[in-house]
Amino acid sequence: xxxxxxxxxxxxxxxxxxxxxxxxxxxxxxxxxxxxxxxxxxxxxxxxxxxxxxxxxxxxxxxxxxxxxxxxxxxxxxxxxxxxxxxxxxxxxxxxxxxxxxxxxxxxxxxxxxxxxxxxxxxxxxxxxxxxxxxxxxxxxxxxxxxxxxxxxxxxxxxxxxxxxxxxxxxxxxxxxxxxxxxxxxxxxxxxxxxxxxxxxxxxxxxxxxxxxxxxxxxxxxxxxxxxxxxxxxxxxxxxxxxxxxxxxxxxxxxxxxxxxxxxxxxxxxxxxxxxxxxxxxxxxxxxxxxxxxxxxxxxxxxxxxxxxxxxxxxxxxxxxxxxxxxxxxxxxxxxxxxxxxxxxxxxxxxxxxxxxxxxxxxxxxxxxxxxxxxxxxxxxxxxxxxxxxxxxxxxxxxxxxxxxxxxxxxxxxxxxxxxx
Numbered sequence: 166x167x168x169x170x171x172x173x174x175x176x177x178x179x180x181x182x183x184x185x186x187x188x189x190x191x192x193x194x195x196x197x198x199x200x201x202x203x204x205x206x207x208x209x210x211x212x213x214x215x216x217x218x219x220x221x222x223x224x225x226x227x228x229x230x231x232x233x234x235x236x237x238x239x240x241x242x243x244x245x246x247x248x249x250x251x252x253x254x255x256x257x258x259x260x261x262x263x264x265x266x267x268x269x270x271x272x273x274x275x276x277x278x279x280x281x282x283x284x285x286x287x288x289x290x291x292x293x294x295x296x297x298x299x300x301x302x303x304x305x306x307x308x309x310x311x312x313x314x315x316x317x318x319x320x321x322x323x324x325x326x327x328x329x330x331x332x333x334x335x336x337x338x339x340x341x342x343x344x345x346x347x348x349x350x351x352x353x354x355x356x357x358x359x360x361x362x363x364x365x366x367x368x369x370x371x372x373x374x375x376x377x378x379x380x381x382x383x384x385x386x387x388x389x390x391x392x393x394x395x396x397x398x399x400x401x402x403x404x405x406x407x408x409x410x411x412x413x414x415x416x417x418x419x420x421x422x423x424x425x426x427x428x429x430x431x432x433x434x435x436x437x438x439x440x441x442x443x444x445x446x447x448x449x450x451x452x453x454x455x456x457x458x459x460x461x462x463x464x465x466x467x468x469x470x471x472x473x474x475x476x477x478x479x480x481x482x483x484x485x486x487x488x489x490x491x492x493x494x495x496x497x498x499x500x501x502x503x504x505x506x507x508x509x510x511x512x513x514x515x516x517x518x519x520x521x522x523x524x525x526x527x528x529x530x531x532x533x534x535x536x537x538x539x540x541x542x543x544x545x546x547x548x549x550x551x552x553x554x555x556x557x558x559x560x561x562x563x564x565x566x567x568x569x570x571x572x573x574x575x576x577x578x579x580x581x582x583x584x585x586x
Contacts, residue, residue: 166265166371166524169199182271185278185485195264202257209250216243266368267375270520272485273494279484285497286484291468292477294501295559303504304557305435308333310565310585313436313557324433325425325440332583336556336569337443339576340549341418344445344470348546351466353416353447358396360419361387366399369525370541371491381422389422393446394543401450401527405536408529412459413450416546418443435554437509442550449542450527453519456540457494460516463544464496467512470547473572476555477501479508493518498547500555511551514544 172179176192183190219240226233277286301307305315312333318326329337345355364386367373372380372391381389390396397415406413421444425431432438447466451459464480471478483495492515499508519538522528528536560568567583574581 166262166520167268167271168519168523169195169261169265172196173199179271182485183268185272186269186488187280187486188269190264190268195261198257198261198264202254202261205250205254205257209247209254212243212247212250216240216247219243266371266524269488269490270493270517272488273516275482276488276494277482277484278486280486281484282487284484285481285487287479287481288496289468289480290477291472291479292475292501294477294503297503299563301503301558301561303435304502304554307561307565307567308436308553308557311557311567311583313553323440325438327436327439331586332577332580333553335577336573336583337549337553339573340552340556341443341445342576343573344546344549345416345418347470347473348416348445348447348466351414351462353414356393356397356400356415356417358390358393358417358419360390362390362395362399363387365402366395369399369402370395370521371524375490379424381424390419391423392421392444392543393417393419394448397446397448398450398521398527398541398543399525401522401539401541402525404527406450406527406529406539408452408531411450411452411529411539412455414447415449416445416447418445418549436550437554439550442548444548444550445546447544447546451540451542452529453537453540456516456518456542459542460494460496460514460544463514463542463546464498464512467498467514467544467546470552471498471500471511471555474552474556474570476552476559477508478511489513489515491515491517491520493520500551502555502558504558509551509554511555512545512547515542517541517543 172192172195179192219236223233223236277284312330314328314330317328349355361383364373367388372395380391383389397417421442423440425438425440447463449459449463468480478498478500481497483497488495495513495515497510498512500511502509518540521541522538527539529539531537556570557567560570562568565585569577569581569583
């Protein structure tokens with residue numbers, strides 16, 4: 166959530182940022198709500214000060230044996246007026262917060278302005294795409310022969326669910342374990358988190374109210390997690406962190422659940438866009454002065470995974486129109502998919518600044534002993550299903566078998582190839 170004080174002091178920058186992010190909201194809309202509330206607060210404070218003054222006058226009169234009846238009568242009229250203004254303030258604050266919570270984060274100055282993915286900027290490319298001496302098959306055709314079963318997933322639940330069996334299921338688990346070990350070596354603490362969270366947690370990381378239709382509500386104000394970012398980040402909600410404990414680095418491998426309501430018709434075939442998928446998530450709670458540096462670290466972690474797997478990729482910085490709601494800066498990493506002759510997103514690493522922390526009241530004490538909001542960062546490292554897709558696409562063999570990347574073989578008991586059975 167944005168800071169109304171910052172908006173007051175940076176109206177031109179705010180208006181430009183909202184325009185670049187595709188929002189029609191202007192500072193004037195918000196400042197009118199803010200002005201209404203501040204007027205109410207001023208009136209309330211004047212009455213409270215008056216009540217305090219009259220109370221003193223009453224005490225002084227009574228001490229001298231004087232008649233305080235007129236002042237008491239005046240006092241009786243003030244209290245209901247204060248209560249009425251308190252209720253007006255409560256309603257005005259709700260209206261202002263509802264307006265603020267619907268606004269996306271302010272992009273950093275270095276983020277390129279643009280409308281959509283066509284305006285993203287490539288900043289790095291690694292690896293050389295494999296030259297096949299046969300026609301490679303799409304992962305959804307090639308993988309089905311090895312245990313990636315979409316028909317059974319659809320039978321059990323519906324479209325965009327899958328059943329993985331045998332060595333393919335073991336391979337996805339190996340991918341996740343390899344990633345978690347990599348992050349552990351980088352100083353991350355592995356966490357096993359709840360897969361169901363409450364409204365407050367979804368609001369804290371800005372999934373609600375904006376993305377309610379993209380999430381699965383299980384009733385009783387509870388939601389299936391769309392990513393481990395939600396429970397990991399919200400572990401800091403309503404907390405004041407000691408500055409010497411920053412940064413806090415956490416990671417988790419969880420199933421993720423998304424209705425994909427806003428993605429109708431995209432990637433309907435295959436294992437790329439599922440309603441249930443697994444992902445290794447990295448989350449960092451950071452000092453504001455270190456968050457940019459830590460965003461680079463998160464991105465590098467994900468890049469190193471792909472390099473160890475020897476999968477070609479490129480890294481891009483997202484433009485203002487393609488960036489996630491909570492992010493102020495995002496790097497996407499895209500893996501090479503041979504049968505599509507293009508790079509596809511496999512990781513997204515974002516610095517959210519104090520945007521989520523303000524909603525969660527996640528703070529730390531600065532050198533002067535005053536509380537400030539922490540910065541929150543998150544990044545996929547990686548989506549294990551999409552990593553499996555990249556391996557199926559890049560490591561397939563003409564005879565229908567799959568070569569297991571060298572770094573994963575120890576996690577597969579030394580197995581080097583998955584063959585059709």
